Each structure stands twice: as C-alpha cells, then as structure tokens.
Amino acid sequence: MMGVTQPVAIFLLCSAVGLSPPGGATGQPPGPACRQWMEEAEAEREAGRLKESANLYRRALACAPAWKEGWWGLGSVMYEMDQYAEAAVAFRRLTRLAGNRGDGYAMLGLCEARLGQDAAALRHLAQGRKLGLRNDPAFARVVWFNEGWLLLRQGQFAAAQERFESLVRDGVPARQIAFPLGASVLGVVPGGNAAEAAALRTAVEAAGQAQYFAARKEIGPARQYWEAFLRSYGHLRNAHFAFGRFLLSIYDDDGAVKEFQAEVAQNPGHVLAHLGVAGTKAGQDPEFALPYAEKAVKLAPRLGEAHFLLGMILLNLGNTGRAIAELETARRLAPREAKVYFQLARAYMRAGRASDAASARKVFEQLGGAAGEPASGPVAPGKEKSPQ
Numbered sequence: 001m002m003g004v005t006q007p008v009a010i011f012l013l014c015s016a017v018g019l020s021p022p023g024g025a026t027g028q029p030p031g032p033a034c035r036q037w038m039e040e041a042e043a044e045r046e047a048g049r050l051k052e053s054a055n056l057y058r059r060a061l062a063c064a065p066a067w068k069e070g071w072w073g074l075g076s077v078m079y080e081m082d083q084y085a086e087a088a089v090a091f092r093r094l095t096r097l098a099g100n101r102g103d104g105y106a107m108l109g110l111c112e113a114r115l116g117q118d119a120a121a122l123r124h125l126a127q128g129r130k131l132g133l134r135n136d137p138a139f140a141r142v143v144w145f146n147e148g149w150l151l152l153r154q155g156q157f158a159a160a161q162e163r164f165e166s167l168v169r170d171g172v173p174a175r176q177i178a179f180p181l182g183a184s185v186l187g188v189v190p191g192g193n194a195a196e197a198a199a200l201r202t203a204v205e206a207a208g209q210a211q212y213f214a215a216r217k218e219i220g221p222a223r224q225y226w227e228a229f230l231r232s233y234g235h236l237r238n239a240h241f242a243f244g245r246f247l248l249s250i251y252d253d254d255g256a257v258k259e260f261q262a263e264v265a266q267n268p269g270h271v272l273a274h275l276g277v278a279g280t281k282a283g284q285d286p287e288f289a290l291p292y293a294e295k296a297v298k299l300a301p302r303l304g305e306a307h308f309l310l311g312m313i314l315l316n317l318g319n320t321g322r323a324i325a326e327l328e329t330a331r332r333l334a335p336r337e338a339k340v341y342f343q344l345a346r347a348y349m350r351a352g353r354a355s356d357a358a359s360a361r362k363v364f365e366q367l368g369g370a371a372g373e374p375a376s377g378p379v380a381p382g383k384e385k386s387p388q
Helices: 005-013 032-046 050-063 068-080 084-097 102-114 118-131 137-153 157-169 174-186 194-215 219-233 239-249 253-266 271-281 286-299 304-316 320-333 338-350 354-366
Strands: none
Touching: 032 050, 032 068, 050 068, 068 084, 068 102, 084 102, 102 118, 102 137, 118 137, 137 157, 137 174, 157 174, 157 194, 174 194, 174 239, 194 219, 194 239, 219 239, 239 253, 239 271, 253 271, 271 286, 271 304, 286 304, 304 320, 304 338, 320 338, 338 354
C-alpha cells in the first residue's frame, strides 16, 4: 500500500554503500597501461568524476578480466550513478571470481533490490551476511534494512519485523524506522494505491513509533503509544491484534486475550487472533480456549499451528483420541516443529502407546527440543506469513 522509494532512500542516505574497495587486494593487473588505468580510475572516483572513473575501470578490466578489485570498483561506481543493471553485472563477476566475499554478494543483492528482482536480492543479501560483511556497521545496517524491506514487500511480516527491531536495538532512530516497522506490525504491504498510502501513512508510523519503544524494552512509553494508537486507529484491521501481541510480550495475558477478542469481533475471519486466544488460554483455561482453536482450524485447515493448538487443548481436556488425531495432522503439516512431537508423546502415553511415545520423544530431541519443555502455554502469534 505504501510507496517504496522514500523510506529506502532515506535509509540509504544515512549509510555509505559505495566506499573505496575493502582491504585484501588480489594483485595488480598486468602491464603498465592497466596499472595506470587502475590508478586513474580510483583518482577520478575520489574526485567525484564517476563517469570518467567507470570508463577507466572498463579499460583496465578489458585487459585484466580477473582483477577482482576492479570489478568491485566498477560495480561501486555504477551503483553510485544509479546504474544498477551494470553494477549488478560487475558484482556478479566479482562473486564468480571471489566466491567467499560477502560484501560482493551483498552489493549484488542491493542492486537486484533496486531492479525489482526481490527473490534474487533476498538470496544474495542473506548469502552476503552468511559469508561475512566488511567491517562497516553502516553497510551492515543497509543490508539488514533492505532484507527487511524485501520481506515486507513479500508479506513475510514477522521476519521483516525481526530485521527492523534489530536495527532499532542497533541504534537506528525512530524517524528512519517507524514506517517500515509499523507496516510489518500491522501487516501492510508497501506499494500500490498512492491515495490509500497517504491515508494510512500516519497510522502506520504511529504503530511503528509504539513498537519502536517496545523493541527498546521501554515498556512504559511503548504502552502509552500503543494505547494512543488504539484510541485513534482501533478500527483498522490488525490494530487490536498488534496491541495484543505487545501485551503478550510483557506477560499481560488477560489484556492480550481481550485485544485478540476485540480483533475477532471486528474481523471474524482473523485466524491469528483466534490462535492468540487459544494459545494464551490453552493451559490455564482449555475450555475457554477450545472454540477459538476449533474456529482457527475451520478457517485455516492447512495451518499446522491451528491443529497443534487444538490437539494440545483437547489433550488438556482429557479427549485423548481426538487430540492424537489433531496432533498427527499437525505433524503432517509441520514435520519440523519439535513442540508437536512433545505433545504427541504425552498423548501416546495417555493412550497406552508407549512405543509411539518413545518414537515421538526421540524426534522431539532430534529437532532440538529441550527436556522438560512445558506441556502448554501461550503462543506468539504472527510467525506465519501474514496476519489475517
């Protein structure tokens, strides 16, 4: 719903992505002409004559195509000139020559992000971080921000929120991060109708401001901002759900349940709000939680979390046979979730199926489950791709 250019541009203006090549040069290009072109290319770039610098880099690379720092230099100059397609070609050549250079993959990903090649951009940005970025905190923040923005555009709100909150903890000020953070919290996909974007921008930034303080663990201001947000924008979809998630994070379970119920009242098809009530009440009041879990399964029959919670609630109510059926469905839909096997082991033991219980416990441990994991407890809604 929101325009892409402004927040990305604001953030990039605060960071330097086209600095001089990192250390560890891989050798000089052969011949005196190439050496001269290299020196002149860097001098022209330092003087701000980017077009002249690019031409000199191209000359040097024509006679020394294996010159890694030349590809870095050309790619950086073209990026600074907003020539992202040619910059991407240069960084792609660099990654082929130096497959262990994380900064090369990261810059390739940044180019692809500007070209609208989101899937490739996400892949290369992640690969760059995995290999390791240059010792430049500003550059690392640019990479992290662009990952978050790309995830936001794809509707992966929880993953995007993690990136933006990490930037908050890293010291990025609220004025730079409130909009994308608010969009991730409210489940707003950037881009599209300009009039709609303008109408929602204030609300999105208000939610981002509230979550900014939450990410900084400043609970008092965060709660005040969230309550003010609800007074003005409580009619918006996901408003009560987002506030409920905040309350859940500060262990105000009763308050969270009320907000999830308010979201359900406004939006009866909101799957995650139903799961919020069910997960929060699963252990302490399973009878209260049951209809919410059952409704979530009806709304999203292929969502493993819904079947898991329904199975756990039924087990807590003593309905072992039906609980096993739901938990086995959850296992089929989410075979890598350790908590599913923990509850299955409980259910199988109650049913007298000791061998099946032992198998479930073994898988639970193989998936990294910890001994003594609680049998029930509140879930953290919002891990799915998009709020409903």
